[in-house]
Amino acid sequence: MADYKSLYQEVILDHNKKPRNYGTIENPSHHAVGHNPLCGDHITVDVVVDEGRINNIAFQGESCAICKASASMMTTSVKGKTREEAETLIQEFLAMATGKLSHENCPHIGRLAVFAGVSDLPTRVKCAILPWHTLNGAFNAVATTSTEAEEDPMHAPIGDA
Amino acid sequence: MSVIQTALKIRSPSAFDVERIRADFPILKLTVNDKPLVYLDNAASSQMPQQVIDRLVRYQTTQHANINRAVHQLSEVATSEFEESRRKLQHFINANEEREVIFTSGTTDAINLVMHGYGRKFIGAGDEIILTTLEHHSNIVPWQMLAEEKGAKIRVVPINDAGELLIDEYEKLFNERTKFVGVMHVSNALGTINPVKEMIAFAHARGVPVLVDGAQAAPHMKVDVRDLDCDFYAFSGHKLCGPTGIGILYGRAALLESMQPFKGGGDMILSVTFEKTLYNTIPHKFEAGTPPIAAAIGLGAAVDYLSEIGMDAIAAHELVLLEYATEQINAMPGVRIIGTAEHKAAVLSFAVDGVHPHDIGTLLNQEGIAVRTGHHCAQPVMQRLQVPATSRASFAFYNTMDEVDALIAGIRTVQKIFT
Numbered sequence: 325m326a327d328y329k330s331l332y333q334e335v336i337l338d339h340n341k342k343p344r345n346y347g348t349i350e351n352p353s354h355h356a357v358g359h360n361p362l363c364g365d366h367i368t369v370d371v372v373v374d375e376g377r378i379n380n381i382a383f384q385g386e387s388c389a390i391c392k393a394s395a396s397m398m399t400t401s402v403k404g405k406t407r408e409e410a411e412t413l414i415q416e417f418l419a420m421a422t423g424k425l426s427h428e429n430c431p432h433i434g435r436l437a438v439f440a441g442v443s444d445l446p447t448r449v450k451c452a453i454l455p456w457h458t459l460n461g462a463f464n465a466v467a468t469t470s471t472e473a474e475e476d477p478m479h480a481p482i483g484d485a
Numbered sequence: 486m487s488v489i490q491t492a493l494k495i496r497s498p499s500a501f502d503v504e505r506i507r508a509d510f511p512i513l514k515l516t517v518n519d520k521p522l523v524y525l526d527n528a529a530s531s532q533m534p535q536q537v538i539d540r541l542v543r544y545q546t547t548q549h550a551n552i553n554r555a556v557h558q559l560s561e562v563a564t565s566e567f568e569e570s571r572r573k574l575q576h577f578i579n580a581n582e583e584r585e586v587i588f589t590s591g592t593t594d595a596i597n598l599v600m601h602g603y604g605r606k607f608i609g610a611g612d613e614i615i616l617t618t619l620e621h622h623s624n625i626v627p628w629q630m631l632a633e634e635k636g637a638k639i640r641v642v643p644i645n646d647a648g649e650l651l652i653d654e655y656e657k658l659f660n661e662r663t664k665f666v667g668v669m670h671v672s673n674a675l676g677t678i679n680p681v682k683e684m685i686a687f688a689h690a691r692g693v694p695v696l697v698d699g700a701q702a703a704p705h706m707k708v709d710v711r712d713l714d715c716d717f718y719a720f721s722g723h724k725l726c727g728p729t730g731i732g733i734l735y736g737r738a739a740l741l742e743s744m745q746p747f748k749g750g751g752d753m754i755l756s757v758t759f760e761k762t763l764y765n766t767i768p769h770k771f772e773a774g775t776p777p778i779a780a781a782i783g784l785g786a787a788v789d790y791l792s793e794i795g796m797d798a799i800a801a802h803e804l805v806l807l808e809y810a811t812e813q814i815n816a817m818p819g820v821r822i823i824g825t826a827e828h829k830a831a832v833l834s835f836a837v838d839g840v841h842p843h844d845i846g847t848l849l850n851q852e853g854i855a856v857r858t859g860h861h862c863a864q865p866v867m868q869r870l871q872v873p874a875t876s877r878a879s880f881a882f883y884n885t886m887d888e889v890d891a892l893i894a895g896i897r898t899v900q901k902i903f904t
Binding site (some may be wrong): 447 | 798840841842843844847848858859867873874902903
């Protein structure tokens with residue numbers, strides 16, 4: 325049975341309450357807006373990539389705690405990393421959240437493993453992956469992305485654009 | 486124990502014995518996350534009593550065959566049970582004639598039937614269709630499809646902050662191009678009971694027919710289509726203790742006869758040649774193909790079950806639950822009820838400061854409590870009230886005061902986690 329309590333643990337509640345890198349960046353090199361039309365959640369992700377490295381990243385939006393904490397922890401995880409490293413992490417996070425890989429098999433996932441429990445809650449998976457899906461959209465110059473229809477990352481592999 | 490709780494126990498221990506009723510529903514004995522199930526998502530789908538389950542088993546075990554066709558005994562039994570169920574539905578809504586009851590797959594199917602059968606025949610370019618802000622998507626999208634196809638126009642009745650229709654504005658929308666009105670009886674998102682009888686009278690005075698979406702009304706109150714004087718009334722079986730995949734469209738006989746068929750196929754014809762097909766009479770004209778026979782018979786058993794308890798007794802019990810829950814939530818700091826109409830059915834939408842409805846839904850589920858979170862397929866209502874989504878507890882007659890207490894305790898737990 326899903327251990328729901330593990331999902332709403334301290335670290336997630338803390339990032340929800342005090343999101344890191346919250347806001348917008350002027351003149352980002354990459355930018356995207358992500359929507360989950362099923363619940364009305366939307367976030368923006370701004371990134372500054374300089375010589376292949378993520379020098380700055382910020383997010384902003386209205387969402388549930390799972391989405392906001394996921395976005396906040398995403399920004400702290402990828403800041404300072406190369407774009408390639410961030411893209412590897414995106415793939416690992418999506419695989420873990422959708423239950424395709426256990427977190428033990430995600431070598432770069434680290435403390436993002438707190439989101440592993442979401443894979444047992446099919447209706448909440450999209451909350452956790454929306455920020456990552458949006459970051460991926462920003463990298464691939466997709467200005468607006470969605471968790472539904474053709475853009476649904478649960479059905480279509482992303483990153484092939 | 487609150488005043489209302491005490492009053493309920495004094496007033497109705499024998500008149501409405503909720504524990505005896507609960508014993509009829511096997512699913513209510515389940516536990517979820519090691520807690521007793523508190524099922525408060527009845528507006529999405531209600532649970533099924535053993536009496537209906539048994540009826541389905543009896544049909545499937547001893548009475549099943551295709552209907553309206555063969556001369557063998559089983560087919561005759563199945564046909565007669567199917568038609569008996571139609572008569573039960575006719576009496577449940579007090580329709581004049583049984584042929585005014587068409588079996589559909591549910592409310593959505595029924596509204597689409599009216600759109601195709603009536604709308605595509607009688608609504609044209611420049612004509613206007615009046616809907617309301619409160620409508621479920623199923624009473625918006627079919628009409629948008631028609632408007633796009635025909636070049637017709639949709640006019641929308643606004644609501645106030647409490648979630649009540651502005652009837653003055655409704656009346657102002659009428660003009661010589663108004664050809665149709667679609668309105669929900671009870672709002673699935675907010676619980677508002679709309680004054681449909683008065684709205685129908687106003688439309689009829691201008692020669693405009695009215696479809697009432699009764700999906701959220703039929704399970705909770707006595708529906709009398711003759712008293713309402715509506716032209717069409719639609720509801721789903723699975724929201725009133727029946728199976729999924731079945732519902733009805735009530736239509737005034739003369740209107741149904743004037744309409745074109747919706748789906749073509751077997752059962753809806755009198756004779757077919759490649760030169761000319763003659764359509765069957767109503768209701769069969771609108772029931773192409775083999776219907777969900779078991780589900781239709783199950784729905785008959787469900788309305789028998791509800792009628793035995795009494796729709797007035799059901800409405801009274803649910804109102805006590807709603808008033809008690811409303812009183813409790815209004816006393817909670819940081820919790821706000823969305824939808825505060827004067828006349829409401831057993832739907833309670835609410836928002837908790839600083840907590841997204843999806844987090845509320847997941848955390849209440851951890852306590853065994855089933856509520857719906859989201860936009861409730863009524864995005865225009867959410868936009869109007871400027872909430873992205875709500876949490877919704879919706880009651881049925883088998884819910885108890887203790888379950889309301891569990892909901893309140895669950896909301897307190899959510900608040901504690903998020904402080």
